[in-house]
Amino acid sequence: MAVVAQPTRSVIFKFNDGTARTLTGLIDASVTWTVETIETTELSSTDKTFIPGQRSATMQGNCYYDQNDAAFAALEAAVKAGAQTSGAPFTLTVEWQYSSSTLVSSYTANCIFTSWTVSAAPLDTVKASFTAQLSGAVAIA
Amino acid sequence: MATIEQAVRSMLTAGTTLSANPVPVPDERVTHGYRLQESILPAITYSVDSNEDASLSGDIKLSQITVTGIAVTSQDALTISGKIESALASGTYNSIKIHAIIVTNQSLEQETIGISDEQEPAQAVTTATIYWSN
Numbered sequence: 001m002a003v004v005a006q007p008t009r010s011v012i013f014k015f016n017d018g019t020a021r022t023l024t025g026l027i028d029a030s031v032t033w034t035v036e037t038i039e040t041t042e043l044s045s046t047d048k049t050f051i052p053g054q055r056s057a058t059m060q061g062n063c064y065y066d067q068n069d070a071a072f073a074a075l076e077a078a079v080k081a082g083a084q085t086s087g088a089p090f091t092l093t094v095e096w097q098y099s100s101s102t103l104v105s106s107y108t109a110n111c112i113f114t115s116w117t118v119s120a121a122p123l124d125t126v127k128a129s130f131t132a133q134l135s136g137a138v139a140i141a
Numbered sequence: 142m143a144t145i146e147q148a149v150r151s152m153l154t155a156g157t158t159l160s161a162n163p164v165p166v167p168d169e170r171v172t173h174g175y176r177l178q179e180s181i182l183p184a185i186t187y188s189v190d191s192n193e194d195a196s197l198s199g200d201i202k203l204s205q206i207t208v209t210g211i212a213v214t215s216q217d218a219l220t221i222s223g224k225i226e227s228a229l230a231s232g233t234y235n236s237i238k239i240h241a242i243i244v245t246n247q248s249l250e251q252e253t254i255g256i257s258d259e260q261e262p263a264q265a266v267t268t269a270t271i272y273w274s275n
Binding site for chain 1: 195196197198199200201241243245270272
């Protein structure tokens with residue numbers, strides 16, 4: 001079956017800091033996956049060759065800043081804490097839901113929040129953006 | 142389900158911000174879109190110029206609105222403009238929750254007096270961006 005364009009119905013982050021939470025109010029979301037390469041070129045070869053090396057991924061989100069929302073407040077606290085009180089890592093899921101079908105796609109992994117930015121500008125709302133370094137295997141569903 | 146147009150009117154007419162002195166504008170003179178040429182002044186018209194999704198989760202909407210205060214004199218129109226700005230307050234109206242209101246522009250079109258008995262009233266125009274959800 002050929003690829004079809006899937007209009008976005010909803011994108012949400014599901015975040016677990018010991019409590020399962022759903023972060024709404026997202027303006028944009030993305031996942032970036034990188035795979036390092038290991039060069040295996042022989043000295044006699046003019047064409048470089050590589051094999052896949054270690055891989056890592058990050059998730060980024062940009063959302064409206066609202067400390068009155070419990071999920072948002074927990075996310076902000078998680079950035080500061082680094083890990084759960086028990087030492088267990090946070091988990092983060094980004095979930096894409098499509099308006100053309102009931103299909104839901106998601107990426108889930110343990111994470112460490114590595115950046116947090118709160119910004120404001122004239123004639124605009126206050127916004128927050130974050131980046132999470134994913135740790136270990138990323139589950140794709 | 143209420144529309145954002147209904148919610149904006151409820152927001153404007155909430156309390157006595159517009160209907161109280163000075164330059165009172167009774168609720169019945171707050172109309173959507175236009176006013177009749179011979180209708181009594183001062184008056185206010187408003188329109189919702191655009192609606193769009195403002196979040197990926199689809200729960201926050203963004204609308205551009207224009208609210209125009211119309212009065213015989215510029216001074217009165219400016220007074221109404223100040224009251225309109227006060228009336229643009231976040232809250233729940235007709236079950237629609239208006240989260241944030243950002244006034245993006247305010248301008249004045251002065252009254253015009255022609256060579257005969259024709260006169261065009263002054264208009265103070267306020268445009269704003271509102272964030273809301275059902």
